[in-house]
Amino acid sequence: MRGFRRRHWRADTAYDRVVGGPGGLRPAVAFLVPLGLLLMVWAVVVALFQVPARVFPSVGEVALAGVQSLSDGSLLHHTGQSLLRVLVGTVLAIAVSVPLGVAMSVSRVASAVLTPLFRFFSVLAGIAWIPIATLWFGYGFGAITFVIFNAVFFIVTYNTLLGVASIPLPLRYAAASLGAGPWRMLTEVLLPGALPNVVTGIRTGMGYAWRGLIAAEMIATNAGLGYMLFLARDFYRTEVILLGMIVIGALWLMIDRLLLAPVERATIERWGMVRRVG
Amino acid sequence: MKNLIIRGLSKTYLDPYAGAHVTAIADVSLEVVQGEFVSIVGPSGCGKSTLLNMIAGFIPPSRGEILLDGRSVKGPGPDRGVVFQSFALFPWKTVLGNVTFGPKMRGVPREERERIGREYLGLVGLAGAAGRYPAELSGGMQQRVGVARALANSPDLLLMDEPFASVDAQTRMTLQEELTRIWQERRPTILFVTHDVEEAVFLANRVIVLSSAPGRVLAELPVPLPRPRVWAPLVEDRDFKALVARVLGMVRPA
Amino acid sequence: MARALRLLGLTLRWAAAHPGLSSFAPFVPILALWALLAASGLFPAVFFPGPMEVLRVFGTLMYKGVLPDYLEDSVIRLAVGAAAGMALGIPLGVLVGVSRRAHRLGWPVLLFFQAIGDIAWLPILLIWFGFGLGTMTFVIVYTVLFPVVLNTVLGVRSVPLELTRAAQSLGAPRFHILLEVIVPGALPNIVTGLRNGLGYGWRALIAAEMIVGTSGIGFLMFDARRAGQVTEILLGMIVLGLLWYFVDGWLLVPLERATVERWGLVAR
Structure with missing residues (x-):
């Protein structure tokens, strides 16, 4: 009976997790139906109360803006710019921070000294860097990529440090007594052991990076989704703003749920490593 | 008299993984008289916890009825106290x-x-x-x-679901002795579920043996051992050993 | 290099002797390195001022009263936003967590609105409310709200079934189960949500102050950027970092320690 209950409970939460992730048609439907309902409420409310387009656009107007911006290529241009910046900034940051984090964690002294430091900077990550980034790099690609790099870099390094520190000592002893040298220790124990934390760090960091991106694009560039929104504001084009918001939300939902969450689940849950609360 | 009466109780549920119906409890009937201490013992997976959860009102039975003090059990209630294996404090x-x-x-x-x-x-x-x-x-x-x-x-009835299964062996023996002492002092009606045959015999006035899945009542045995019950002499007691051997023979047929 | 290592060793020993200061000790060599780099003239001083310069500006702005005023504005905005976000978020999260139907309908919508993110709301908020307090408040409440709601839902659904059953069989009515079992059981997640929410919330605040603000630390930094005052930008960043350190260390960590850790809900 205990087994039954537990499996039952597991199945229940598994349902929630699958909703929003890949895994068959039914979860996708369960996820999209409420959003469809929301769309209907929007259509009905705007029509019923005759909300002026300057306050809130109708579904049709937003759809029209979507078609127009797709056909003149501007939506793809802005989206592509945003995604490119996120991609470059994130990949650079991960490429630097994971080796750096592991290297630092090997030395007890280095990790003791640097952990609070990286904690401090991971607190600053993202938006707070915009002013100085624009001063150092000028407006444009460099400044924005720098902001994204920062958002991911400090948090991932900090989490890698934590991850290596959280590997149980007996595990290291076991590997050493089985004859693992320093290199094997690194690739077979330290890296995989830190991986769940690294992945969690990437997920958190990219969350901040994505928001930082939108803010930076509003301030410091002439392309990208954030810029598209802010430009539309100047002309009171609420339908373009709404379109941009929906694209931003949908993109992040896909990045987070289809890319990051499954990876996190694969490492943490498959290995049975329970993440600490917090 | 606040007796517990169970008639023709069955529980079938859908296994979400096998995609098939599984019968956990099949046609169980039993009675517990007020002030009695009854153990239910059976092999792992015989549905004894399912039985207890139905009496507690946590899950509805598929068929049959549960009466306490003449009233049908419809859900959890303060007339039935529950002690959980996981403590649930x-x-x-x-x-x-x-x-x-x-x-x-x-x-x-x-x-x-x-x-x-x-x-x-x-x-x-x-x-x-x-x-x-x-x-x-x-x-x-x-x-x-x-x-x-x-x-x-x-409560009119105390339901205990393998309450001592997650404590260490020495502590378990102490707790068992204390439970028999408390029962003698206060005379609560207790229904005690366990897979540990010695525990079932040591504690109860009467032992009900369930078969493996689906759970049915195999036998009901009175435990005529004197009280107070203490482990030190009892482990050597011939009557105790004979009773344990008899129940074991039913729970684990050779 | 050898000197730097000696300095490191000294600070470590000093930190070991004063455990309360140990989290500040690592910043000493960094400060020294920063001062050294700035003094070396490797970068133009306009772009890369030294710590003394920042300290001097700190003194000036404190004396003029600009910094305390702006800090107060930012902190009050964050506090009001966080309070409102919690007051809305916890009941909503409990509702969505407890009710199957509300969960099925609400969860995807919540995830979607969380994904849109606070900053993306700024343009339309500016059209609705203009450059004012309404915009700022909305952004912060919005940012704090979603992590609190989502984590409360997770927390409610992670309360062990046995605890609810225990309460039921002790005769607790639904409302009491909610109040005495579900909400405290979800508390670890609620605290996590609050932490995440504040983390996102004050970033959103900074962005909002940069883009629409007329006061606050974000405004200070962006105003300095317009004037090319790197020193003030750095000061702003340091103030922000310290502010979060204190909010986290003096407010959130003690709260967690007094409740969740004492109850043994988190193994530390």
Whole structure:
């Protein structure tokens, strides 16, 4: 009976997790139906109360803006710019921070000294860097990529440090007594052991990076989704703003749920490593 | 008399993984008389916890009926106290807060319910731990709180679901002896579920043996051993050993 | 290099002797390195001022009263936003967590609105409310709200079934189960949500102050950027970092320690 209950409970939460992730048609439907309902409420409310387009656009107007911006290529241009910046900034940051984090964690002294430091900077990550980034790099690609790099870099390094520190000592002893040298220790124990934390760090960091991106694009560039929104504001084009918001939300939902969450689940849950609360 | 009467009880549920219906309990009938101490013993997976959960009202039966004091069981209620294997103490309440939870729900005024709480904590030997949090206690102490909490509500029937399965062997023996002492002092009606045959025989006046899945009643055996029951002499006792061997033979047919 | 290592060793020993200061000790060599780099003239001083310069500006702005005023504005905005976000978020989260139907309908919508993110709301908020307090408040409440709601839902659904059953069989009515079992059981997640929410919330605040603000630390930094005052930008960043350190260390960590850790809900 205990087994039954537990499996039952597991199945229940598994349902929630699958909703929003890949895994068959039914979860996708369960996820999209409420959003469809929301769309209907929007259509009905705007029509019923005759909300002026300057306050809130109708579904049709937003759809029209979507078609127009797709056909003149501007939506793809802005989206592509945003995604490119996120991609470059994130990949650079991960490429630097994971080796750096592991290297630092090997030395007890280095990790003791640097952990609070990286904690401090991971607190600053993202938006707070915009002013100085624009001063150092000028407006444009460099400044924005720098902001994204920062958002991911400090948090991932900090989490890698934590991850290596959280590997149980007996595990290291076991590997050493089985004859693992320093290199094997690194690739077979330290890296995989830190991986769940690294992945969690990437997920958190990219969350901040994505928001930082939108803010930076509003301030410091002439392309990208954030810029598209802010430009539309100047002309009171609420339908373009709404379109941009929906694209931003949908993109992040896909990045987070289809890319990051499954990876996190694969490492943490498959290995049975329970993440600490917090 | 506040007796428990169970007639033709069955439970079938859908296994979400196998995609098939599984029968956990098949046509069980039994009676527990007020003041009795009855053990239900059976192999792992025989549905004995399912049976207990139905009596507690946590899950509905598929067929059959459960009557307590002549009334049909419709859901969980304070007339049936439950002691869980996982203790299920509220971590955010102190020991006293846990034990007085039932009386508080009944609207007993603060002073009165704290007096009740301290009385039952004294009964399980934890008078000094009233202000501590469950996480600060050992497993054995936590389950004593669990027993005191269920008893403080003065239930007509105490349901115990393998309550000592997650404490260490020495503590378990102490708790078993204490439970028989408490039963002799207060005479609560107890239905005790376990897979441990020695435990079932040691504690009860009557042992009900369930078969493996689906669970059916194989036998009902009276336990005519004298009380108070203490492990030290009893493990050597011939009657005790014979009874245990007989039940074991039914639970694990060769 | 050898000197730097000696300095490191000295600070470590000093930190070991004063455990309360140990989390500040690592910043000493960094400060020294920063001062050294700035003094070396490797970068133009306009772009890369030294710590003394920042300290001097700190003194000036404190003396003029600009910094305390702006800090107060930012902190009050964050506090009001966080309070409102919690007051809305916890009941909503409990509702969505407890009710199957509300969960099925609400969860995807919540995830979607969380994904849109606070900053993306700025343009339309500016059209609705203009450059004012309404915009700022909305952004912060919005940012704090979603992590609190989502984590409360997770927390409610992670309360062990046995605890609810125990309360039921002790005769607790539904409302009491909610109040005495579900909410405290979800508390670890609620605290996590609050932490995440504040983390996102004050970033959103900074962005909002940069883009629409007329006061606050974000405004200070962006105003300095317009004037090319790197020193003030750095000061702003340091103030922000310290502010979060204190909010986290003096407010959130003690709160967690007094409840969740004492109850043994998190193994530390």
